[in-house]
Amino acid sequence: xxxxxxxxxxxxxxxxxxxxxxxxxxxxxxxxxxxxxxxxxxxxxxxxxxxxxxxxxxxxxxxxxxxxxxxxxxxxxxxxxxxxxxxxxxxxxxxxxxxxxxxxxxxxxxxxxxxxxxxxxxxxxxxxxxxxxxxxxxxxxxxxxxxxxxxxxxxxxxxxxxxxxxxxxxxxxxxx
Numbered sequence: 001x002x003x004x005x006x007x008x009x010x011x012x013x014x015x016x017x018x019x020x021x022x023x024x025x026x027x028x029x030x031x032x033x034x035x036x037x038x039x040x041x042x043x044x045x046x047x048x049x050x051x052x053x054x055x056x057x058x059x060x061x062x063x064x065x066x067x068x069x070x071x072x073x074x075x076x077x078x079x080x081x082x083x084x085x086x087x088x089x090x091x092x093x094x095x096x097x098x099x100x101x102x103x104x105x106x107x108x109x110x111x112x113x114x115x116x117x118x119x120x121x122x123x124x125x126x127x128x129x130x131x132x133x134x135x136x137x138x139x140x141x142x143x144x145x146x147x148x149x150x151x152x153x154x155x156x157x158x159x160x161x162x163x164x165x166x167x168x169x170x171x172x173x174x175x176x
Contacts, residue, residue, distance in 0.1 A: 013154060019068055026064065073168050080147050081105075087142060095124050099132050100139035 011017070062070075088097040099120055107114045117129040126132045151164045 015072065015154060019065060022068070023064075069167070069170075076147075076150060076168065080143060080150055083146050084139065084143050087146075088139065095126070096135045096139050099124060099126070099135045103132075103136055104140075 008017075085097050085101075088094060102120055102123075103114050103117070106112065117132055120126070121129060121132050124132075126135075147165075148161055151161050151168070154164055
């Protein structure tokens, strides 16, 4: 029903517009479904895979809005990580990425202890722990820059990037 042409950047963020539209849609669907007084067993339906996120949201005790924001935040982080990895691999600095992945990302995603810096240096042929640490700092800076650039796409003014960053952190905290 011409949803996207009705979006007006001057009235707010697109994500908020989309979330409000989805909330209206869900309310309308719920109202329509609850208008049916009786459903026979023959009319009962199985859970559709598309409905699984809603079902999981109910089971985990998080709101649809929290689920939406968490999905947005994780998709954004995946996009940022992919871009950062590509930028380092394409410029011949794959070791930078691998050190960052092994020391920072792997412990987060695999819920494990970080590999000792000595082992990482030996594995990738790095002279010293301080050089490996500098590689990690370089990747973190690139990560922050790409993330800020992506967040700028969601806001009208550069001054609100920091608040968008806080919302990103909040969404990840609520979803986890």
